[in-house]
Amino acid sequence: xxxxxxxxxxxxxxxxxxxxxxxxxxxxxxxxxxxxxxxxxxxxxxxxxxxxxxxxxxxxxxxxxxxxxxxxxxxxxxxxxxxxxxxxxxxxxxxxxxxxxxxxxxxxxxxxxxxxxxxxx
Numbered sequence: 001x002x003x004x005x006x007x008x009x010x011x012x013x014x015x016x017x018x019x020x021x022x023x024x025x026x027x028x029x030x031x032x033x034x035x036x037x038x039x040x041x042x043x044x045x046x047x048x049x050x051x052x053x054x055x056x057x058x059x060x061x062x063x064x065x066x067x068x069x070x071x072x073x074x075x076x077x078x079x080x081x082x083x084x085x086x087x088x089x090x091x092x093x094x095x096x097x098x099x100x101x102x103x104x105x106x107x108x109x110x111x112x113x114x115x116x117x118x119x120x121x
């Protein structure tokens with residue numbers, strides 16, 4: 001009897017942990033171009049920019065995120081030559097933001113950008 005009670009309590013605790021830690025539906029936007037990525041996190045209006053390759057010659061290989069809102073604001077995040085960078089953009093709530101990651105590599109090459117991605121703020 002004691003074993004059944006212990007198992008029942010353990011099962012209830014496990015179910016509560018799983019149900020209580022389930023991630024809510026995400027409203028984030030994500031853009032990727034093969035060299036880097038940009039992610040908008042609506043909780044905190046945070047853009048995370050990641051550049052996947054490191055170039056020892058700054059200015060020749062770097063990623064940045066471009067963004068605009070549906071109410072006229074625009075901006076960019078970073079100029080990242082390696083690793084991860086964050087920008088806290090204070091955008092209006094219950095609107096939309098559109099982001100994309102771009103990478104420039106070399107002075108004479110074209111900029112390579114990922115697809116635009118939109119999220120509710």
